[in-house]
Structure formats: C-alpha cells, structure tokens
Amino acid sequence: MSNWYMVTVVGHDQPGIVAGLSRVLSEGGWGLGESSMARLGGNFTIMMMVRGEGSASDLAQVIDPVGTSMGLHVHIDRIQAELHQHPEPNVQIRVYGADRTGIVADVTGDLAGAGLTILDLNSEVSGTGDSPVYVIVIDGFVENGADALDSAVQLLNKKGLKVDVEPIDILVG
Amino acid sequence: MAVLEILTYPDTRLSDPALPVTDFNRSLVQLVVDLQETMLVGPGAVGIAAPQVGVAQRVAIVDVSPVLEGDRxxxxxxxxxxxxVLINPEIVERDGEVTGREGCLSVPDYTGNVLRADAIRVQASNELGESREYHCHGFESRAIQHEIDHLDGKLFLDRVMSPRELFRRKAYK
Structure with a gap:
C-alpha cells in the first residue's frame, strides 16, 4: 500500500530545481500528486504531494542528492490525501493598499468572521521600495454568496484598503 | 429521447474538428433533443456540443437561463x-476580453480561468435550417465560445491561464 507525503522544498532560486526533483522522484518510483511552486521574494518554494511505497526516510534519501547539490531545504510530512475532490470557489476577493503590517491579518480575519473559507491566496509586495503596495487575490467559498461579505468589506475599506468582491460563476459546458 | 454518454478527456474524439451540417433532417432534430436532455442531466451545465457525445457534427446548444435566473x-x-440551438455557428465579430472560470462536462474535477471575447456576434442555423444571428456578451458569450471550441476540437484546457497570470491581470489591469 502506498503512502502520501507532502514534500516542501525551499532554496535560492536557480534553473532546473523542479526538473531535478521530479527526475529523481520518478526514477525512484515515487509519483507526484498535486503541486504548487511559487517564487517568493527571489526564493524558490514548492510543495508537492508525493506517493510511493516507502517511508519518509526512504523518500528523503531519494531527494537528498538533488537537495544537497542545489543547496535546498527539504521537509517531508506524512499526509492523508484525497484526489478528485476539489471544492469550487464562489467568490474572488481582490485587495490592495499601501503596505503596512497587519493587512493580511485584517483582511482574512474580517472575511473569516463573515463566513469565508479561503481556497487559494496569493499576495505580493508591489509598487516601489519607497512606496510599497500590498496586493492580495483570494479565491474562496462563502455559504451564502458574495453578499454575505458586504459588511466585512465596508469595514476593510474604512481601514484604508481597496477591497473588491466578485462572485465566481463557473461556466460548465 | 435519450440521455447520451458524455465523452471525457482523454477520449481522442474530443480533439477531432466536427463537420458542418448539410442535411437539416429529422435525425438532426432528434440529436438536438438528445443533446438538450443530456445537458440537463449534467451538473449545472449551460451548454453542450455534439462532439461531447461522440457526434462529429457542428451542433451545439447553449442556455444560460438556469444560472441567470438563480435566486442570487x-x-x-x-x-x-x-x-x-447553434448549427454551423460562426463568430463574425468579437469585442473586448474578459477572464472567467470554466469547467466542462468532458473534463471532470477541474476548473480554470480562460480569457474570452467579452462580446460576440454569432451567426448560426437552428435545427430547421433557418439562419439566425445573436449578439451576446458576458456569460452567454463565454458559453458560446466554449461550445464552438468543442466543434473545433478544442477544450478549455487548451486555453487555461495560470493563476499567477490571472493575479497580475486582475491586480494591475
């Protein structure tokens, strides 16, 4: 019976990391599930669902040559995994404002209080060094639709953030 | 009347361009009836195209009423x-671009963001061979473009945008 693991890899970005990791995993008999790579502040980051017959230390041994040669930090967790069960978002929230400490806490706190479950979140520090702008895009699900977030959005607008909420209507055809 | 089997990717028939309809006969009328019935069985589907049921003819149905008439x-x-009812449909004019999330009866458990023309003018025949022209925008326009893609052997997977690309478009456009 195969086991699922979540493999998290962080390091200085350089060409060939995903290729190197996926090659040794494939050759070692480990299969990939869902994965998400992002370049955050110049750092390479990836989280990969990995499935195979062995233990976490077997998996670590397979990854180690690439991790060591490319100077990567590798972290492995055993996970319970379910594929083919993606919850669909019904609302997208876009936020921007002059950067300050606590924007994500304010936004996610107020929206969670209004019933939002976050399914996907990306944020960037944009603008310039002198005048940074924080930008967040959230896909989420809220039981009673986008209207349920209205009062939370008004509160966030008063905190100096520009917050737009747009329903996501998934077209199936 | 019959609910037809929906082909799902990677069935190669979904990639075959469909042939124009030349005979507007009883079997065409029956196909339209069957497509309609099959579409209604699909979870929340607002359109269907003949290639999705293994019929390589340029026939599609779009009806966004169920979504637009929801109580939201x-x-x-x-x-x-x-x-x-869109037989041999041709988009003769396009205007604007907009992203939206799409899924597909033929691609279970995946949705993605796709860039489409916001407004279109489409010419088609109905099942009786009568020429029609429609001006459509927004969700209806998207549905028509999604179905015409099926007639051309394309799936929305051929057009899906990365979440980061969407992020940048939404944030900075």
Missing part, C-alpha cells in the same frame, strides 16, 4: 437569448 442577488453579467 449578484448574477453574472450576461446577455439573455434563451435557449440557443
């Missing part, structure tokens, strides 16, 4: 032309 306060921006 915020409905997607869209024209409303009711049930459209």
């Amino acid at each position: 306060n915020r409905k997607p921006k869209s024209s409303r032309n009711g049930r459209l």
Whole structure:
C-alpha cells in the first residue's frame, strides 16, 4: 500500500530545481500528486504531494542528492490525501493598499468572521521600495454568496484598503 | 429521447474538428433533443456540443437561463437569448476580453480561468435550417465560445491561464 507525503522544498532560486526533483522522484518510483511552486521574494518554494511505497526516510534519501547539490531545504510530512475532490470557489476577493503590517491579518480575519473559507491566496509586495503596495487575490467559498461579505468589506475599506468582491460563476459546458 | 454518454478527456474524439451540417433532417432534430436532455442531466451545465457525445457534427446548444435566473442577488453579467440551438455557428465579430472560470462536462474535477471575447456576434442555423444571428456578451458569450471550441476540437484546457497570470491581470489591469 502506498503512502502520501507532502514534500516542501525551499532554496535560492536557480534553473532546473523542479526538473531535478521530479527526475529523481520518478526514477525512484515515487509519483507526484498535486503541486504548487511559487517564487517568493527571489526564493524558490514548492510543495508537492508525493506517493510511493516507502517511508519518509526512504523518500528523503531519494531527494537528498538533488537537495544537497542545489543547496535546498527539504521537509517531508506524512499526509492523508484525497484526489478528485476539489471544492469550487464562489467568490474572488481582490485587495490592495499601501503596505503596512497587519493587512493580511485584517483582511482574512474580517472575511473569516463573515463566513469565508479561503481556497487559494496569493499576495505580493508591489509598487516601489519607497512606496510599497500590498496586493492580495483570494479565491474562496462563502455559504451564502458574495453578499454575505458586504459588511466585512465596508469595514476593510474604512481601514484604508481597496477591497473588491466578485462572485465566481463557473461556466460548465 | 435519450440521455447520451458524455465523452471525457482523454477520449481522442474530443480533439477531432466536427463537420458542418448539410442535411437539416429529422435525425438532426432528434440529436438536438438528445443533446438538450443530456445537458440537463449534467451538473449545472449551460451548454453542450455534439462532439461531447461522440457526434462529429457542428451542433451545439447553449442556455444560460438556469444560472441567470438563480435566486442570487449578484448574477453574472450576461446577455439573455434563451435557449440557443447553434448549427454551423460562426463568430463574425468579437469585442473586448474578459477572464472567467470554466469547467466542462468532458473534463471532470477541474476548473480554470480562460480569457474570452467579452462580446460576440454569432451567426448560426437552428435545427430547421433557418439562419439566425445573436449578439451576446458576458456569460452567454463565454458559453458560446466554449461550445464552438468543442466543434473545433478544442477544450478549455487548451486555453487555461495560470493563476499567477490571472493575479497580475486582475491586480494591475
């Protein structure tokens, strides 16, 4: 019976990391599930669902040559995994404002209080060094639709953030 | 009347361009009836195209009414032309670009963001061979483009955008 693991890899970005990791995993008999790579502040980051017959230390041994040669930090967790069960978002929230400490806490706190479950979140520090702008895009699900977030959005607008909420209507055809 | 089997990717028939309809006969009328019935069985489907049931003819149906007539306060921006039977449809004019999330009866458990023309003018015949022209925008326009893609052997997977690309478009456009 195969086991699922979540493999998290962080390091200085350089060409060939995903290729190197996926090659040794494939050759070692480990299969990939869902994965998400992002370049955050110049750092390479990836989280990969990995499935195979062995233990976490077997998996670590397979990854180690690439991790060591490319100077990567590798972290492995055993996970319970379910594929083919993606919850669909019904609302997208876009936020921007002059950067300050606590924007994500304010936004996610107020929206969670209004019933939002976050399914996907990306944020960037944009603008310039002198005048940074924080930008967040959230896909989420809220039981009673986008209207349920209205009062939370008004509160966030008063905190100096520009917050737009747009329903996501998934077209199936 | 029959609910037809929906082909799912990687069935190669989904990639075959469909042939124009030349005979507007009883079997065509029956195909339209069957497509309609099959579409209604699909979870929340607003369109269906003949290649999705293994019939390589340029026949599609679009009906966004169920989504637009939901009891939600915020409905997607869209024209409303009711049930459209689109035989040999041709888009003769496109205007604007907009991203939206799409899924597909033929691609279970995946949705993605796709860039489409916001407004289109489409010419088609109905099942009796009568020429029709529709001006559509928003959700209805998207549905028609999705179905015409099926007639050309394309899936929305051929057009899906990365979440980061969407992020940048939404944030900075």
